[in-house]
Ligand code: C2E
């Protein structure tokens with residue numbers, strides 16, 4: 376071969392090698408975490424599927440251990456991301472030294488590691504291993520000159536042909552099994568977190584409905600923006616003396632495909648934990664700007680809008696610039712925006728927060744301090760921070776009529792706000808007594824169900840058109856249809872009786888979640904009324920099963936909730952229509968007649 380040809384072949388070979396190396400690198404990047412070099416979520420799933428296959432063939436077992444850590448966000452914000460990264464690497468070193476090469480470890484997400492542990496004989500062995508893993512994190516980690524404790528929680532699911540309670544699932548393929556193992560380990564993790572710091576928890580099918588709901592919400596939150604499931608509701612803020620609408624608080628709602636309209640109390644903390652709050656906040660701001668622009672075009676008087684920001688959002692790099700660029704995008708006049716922040720933020724990184732507040736105010740945005748009254752230390756911050764609006768907490772307003780001290784403090788806050796020339800808004804005005812108290816105390820403004828509940832956009836626009844919002848008697852928000860429909864046979868329980876509730880179907884999707892305790896207030900052949908701390912949607916087709924024992928007679932029946940009423944903060948009363956056939960209804964009627972006879976004898 377001529378010299379030139381040899382050269383050409385060599386160059387070609389080099390090119391091929393380079394290309395192969397490049398492909399290898401790209402492949403590695405797609406399947407590995409850049410910082411730690413560990414396999415990522417994609418590789419974990421693939422490996423789990425392979426290992427499930429082998430375990431099935433060899434009749435052996437494996438466990439998925441899902442670990443998550445809290446404390447990174449604090450280190451990242453206090454010492455910078457480099458320190459956070461150092462910490463992650465140290466954790467991996469400790470974990471790898473313990474796990475050896477037999478067990479597979481991956482970085483499943485930013486603050487979650489997933490382990491596949493194999494070939495142990497029985498659940499106790501897996502438990503011993505979980506204990507050892509947990510004990511690795513009882514010692515703090517050293518970053519630079521600082522020592523940081525880490526909070527670790529672990530959820531575990533086991534796959535085995537022999538171990539009781541785990542899935543044998545011959546009819547499922549490895550992908551389905553591995554998906555389920557991951558899901559179960561995540562549900563167990565949620566449970567472990569609830570137990571407190573440094574806990575581990577094995578998955579059991581007896582997981583409560585509340586945990587299941589939280590798990591679903593956490594899982595679905597990331598995709599909620601893309602799927603267009605969020606909605607902004609507006610609640611008018613009214614000048615108490617004139618009933619003029621001064622502003623509106625924008626409150627987020629999540630229209631979840633299974634759980635219906637979910638309140639922010641159920642998902643804001645999840646969004647904070649996962650960091651989804653940042654994107655969610657931007658979505659809110661865009662939506663508000665866009666709605667407000669439309670008001671202008673529709674000839675509806677433009678009103679100020681207040682928006683809640685959680686501390687995590689303040690930590691975002693270029694936080695103020697990002698807000699400004701959204702406002703610019705919509706040509707939204709900053710003087711129509713009020714940002715609500717909470718005391719917990721002010722207690723953190725004082726200098727940075729103060730600078731951010733000042734920059735917001737320089738742009739023309741006003742700043743409100745929310746939830747005043749519960750933690751009274753927030754008043755101390757008024758000295759340091761330049762706050763434009765104070766919002767008195769609804770929990771506080773609820774007590775002013777019952778508790779003398781609360782009433783005195785409320786009056787003091789009203790006076791203090793006036794002296795400092797800060798506008799005060801009382802949140803959660805529900806009745807005339809509270810309103811009269813606040814009017815007498817000369818409170819400037821308020822919001823609450825007495826004026827209006829938070830409303831979807833078009834309903835709010837109708838009120839905004841008039842520019843005023845009068846207080847009104849509260850109408851009942853639920854219609855007790857089944858109560859009226861209920862036939863003459865109805866057992867009322869005093870005290871209410873305990874029962875177990877589970878979800879058997881959501882729409883047509885069969886469910887397999889555990890039981891939750893509820894209280895039954897009354898029951899008849901066509902329905903019942905129960906009380907629970909779980910919020911079930913009414914508009915969705917949920918089928919619930921109720922089981923209870925009364926005078927040694929087991930009652931098991933199922934139905935769908937048809938009305939709901941919030942009886943106390945976090946407690947709901949439901950009316951349920953049974954979805955049982957004629958035979959079941961006759962059987963239930965007989966049982967109820969028997970029980971009624973026994974109740975009368977008592
Ligand atoms: P918040 O900022 O204190 O908002 C006021 C809450 O009180 C709202 O609950 C509102 O519906 C409720 N409320 C108003 N008047 C009454 C009343 O007369 N009686 C009763 N019982 N409640 C009343 P909501 O909408 O469930 O929001 C709960 C919390 O979630 C808010 O409390 C706020 O901290 C947070 N939140 C809501 N939307 C967002 C958001 O877009 N971003 C962030 N970061 N947090 C949000």
Ligand code: MG
Nearest residue numbers: 624683715745
């Ligand atoms: Mg608020």
